[in-house]
Amino acid sequence: MVWIHIVGGGVAGLSLASELSKYPRLPGSVVVSDPNIDSRDDRTYSFWSDRDHSNFLPGTSQYSKWVVSSESKSVTQTGKNWHYYRISGRAFFEKCKKVIERHPQCFLNNETIGSKPSAKYVFDSRPPGTNRFRAYQSFVGIEIKCEHDFATDIALLMTNMRTEDAGLYFEYMLPITDTSLLIESTYFGTIPGNMDNLERNSLEWIKNNNLTGQVIRKEKAHIPMGLRPSTNDDWGIPIGARGGMTRASSGYGFMNMRAWAKITAKKLTAGQPITKYRSPLLETWMDLQLIKIIQKKPQYLPKIFLDIAQNTKGDDFASFLTKTRPLNALQVITGAPAKPFLESIMQMFKEK
Ligand SMILES: Cc1cc2nc3c(=O)[nH]c(=O)nc-3n(C[C@H](O)[C@H](O)[C@H](O)COP(=O)(O)OP(=O)(O)OC[C@H]3O[C@@H](n4cnc5c(N)ncnc54)[C@H](O)[C@@H]3O)c2cc1C
Incomplete structure (x- = not known):
């Protein structure tokens, strides 16, 4: 057997x-x-880590700065011990x-x-199955090879955030080498994002930034943001x-x-029993608040992400998005605009 x-x-x-x-x-x-x-x-695959992964695989990229921006504001964070990686x-x-x-x-x-x-x-x-998704992260990414030189240690994480179609749109850009880039147009919402629109957004971003080159590869997906049982x-x-x-x-x-x-x-x-994975309670609770905001008040999202980025250090932001611990949850909650979180907490008490 x-x-x-x-x-x-x-x-x-x-x-x-x-x-x-x-x-x-x-x-x-x-x-x-x-x-x-x-x-x-x-x-x-991209991820944050406080361990050095630059030699994990050939071609692993490491970024020490990341940018969060809306049409009117931009925040650049720098990681000291934490870096963003792409493989x-x-x-x-x-x-x-x-x-x-x-x-x-x-x-x-x-x-x-x-x-x-x-x-x-x-x-x-x-x-x-998508019937289990509480909310959707949909994206279309385009990798291009171009004749420009890019700074290879800065990632545009959530750039040009704006709310449309009852959800949040933004572009994500990672330099892969000094002459190639991955650009992804992303949507957070309660329904799946429209892949044609997302591809169009990615191409428009390339055009608006005067980038010329050759498309090498595309990637796209609907990823769950929270799962129903x-x-x-x-x-x-x-x-x-x-x-x-x-x-x-x-x-x-x-x-x-x-x-x-x-x-x-x-x-x-070692022959020890294996149980079903459970995400930590604090993390589940924090993430549920964000999903409620996506479901009910997506117009708050750009301000939430910008305020959190502005009011937390790069290392705390990266560590919070990787694994939430009480101290960095507190730092992030106090860095976020109070209104949407308070509304979400009040809503939770009403539902009880
Ligand atoms: C394009 C894309 C980009 C992503 N970028 C990131 C990122 O940057 N960072 C990150 O953390 N996550 C990212 N994700 C999310 C990422 O996919 C998941 O975190 C991760 O792949 C999930 O791993 P998994 O093993 O659960 O599922 P998957 O990697 O999806 O693997 C599931 C596998 O099951 C196989 N399968 C399905 N049905 C059957 C069957 N009946 N019999 C046998 N095999 C079957 C499929 O072929 C598939 O290979 C990305 C996802 C996609 C699609």
């Missing part, structure tokens, strides 16, 4: 399998099934594959699984985005999944 069957070889599935492959002798075999194992050039999906998947395929008890199968597989442990990372259609233990490991307020999940995989591999090899 298979010891561990992981359905889906995305960030969560491959992270768990590659952590397990670091143990030379496993209690049984590990199978990862995914029909798209060999086509992984369709995404970029290519392809490089990440190739690194994981190499480690997994070297282990004699680990297998990557190019296949779609149609029903719960039989194994001692089943981990299910099939993407959750599952309706019992999980196969075994839900993980990754399905298991609530992406941050509801930002869609970031990469580092959380990597950290979860390391701990879980250690527990599995």
Whole structure:
């Protein structure tokens, strides 16, 4: 019998399998099934960290400054201990594959699984249905190669924030090399963003900034911002985005999944019980307040993000968006405009 069957070889599935492959002798075999194992050039992963990841993979980009702006105001933050990183999906998947395929008890199968597989442990990372999304982060990204020289250590995180279509729009720009860029037009709202509009916005941003060059690659997605409870259609233990490991307020999940995989591999090899992932209570509460604002008062969002960026240090902002701890939650709450948070808290008491 298979010891561990992981359905889906995305960030969560491959992270768990590659952590397990670091143990030379496993209690049984590990199978990862995914029909798209060999086509992984369709995404970029970005994350904050206070550890140096610049040598994590070839081509990892590191940014020490990030910008949040609306039409009328711009705030630049500098990270001292924290930096923003970008890695290519392809490089990440190739690194994981190499480690997994070297282990004699680990297998990557190019296949779609149609029903719960039989194994001692089943981990299910099939993407959750959009009917479970509380709110949506939709984006279309365009990578261009151009003849301009860019500063490579500054990321435009949320630039040109504006509210339209009952949601928040902004552009996100990451230099990849000094002559290539990723530009993503993003929408936060309660309905899925319109992908044609988002692509048009990205192209317009390129034109308005007088950038000329060649489109190399596109990426797009609807990512959940908060998930409603599952309706019992999980196969075994839900993980990754399905298991609530992406941050509801930002869609970031990469580092959380990597950290979860390391701990879980250690527990599995030690024969300890494995339970369903639960995000920390404070983080869940904070993120829920933001989702309520997206649902009810999206016009507040540019001011909230700008005030938080202006009133918190770069390191606190980055650490808050990665893992909320009481002290940096307090710093962020006191940095945010009081009205929307108070309204949201009052609403919560009314609902009780
Ligand atoms: C274009 C794009 C850019 C993103 N950028 C970032 C970012 O910058 N930072 C960040 O933190 N997050 C980012 N995300 C979100 C990110 O995808 C998630 O954090 C992460 O990929 C979720 O990992 P996962 O393992 O849960 O799911 P996925 O990586 O989506 O993997 C799920 C896998 O399950 C497979 N699968 C589905 N059904 C079956 C089946 N029946 N049988 C077998 N396999 C199946 C799919 O083929 C897929 O490979 C991005 C997502 C996309 C799509």
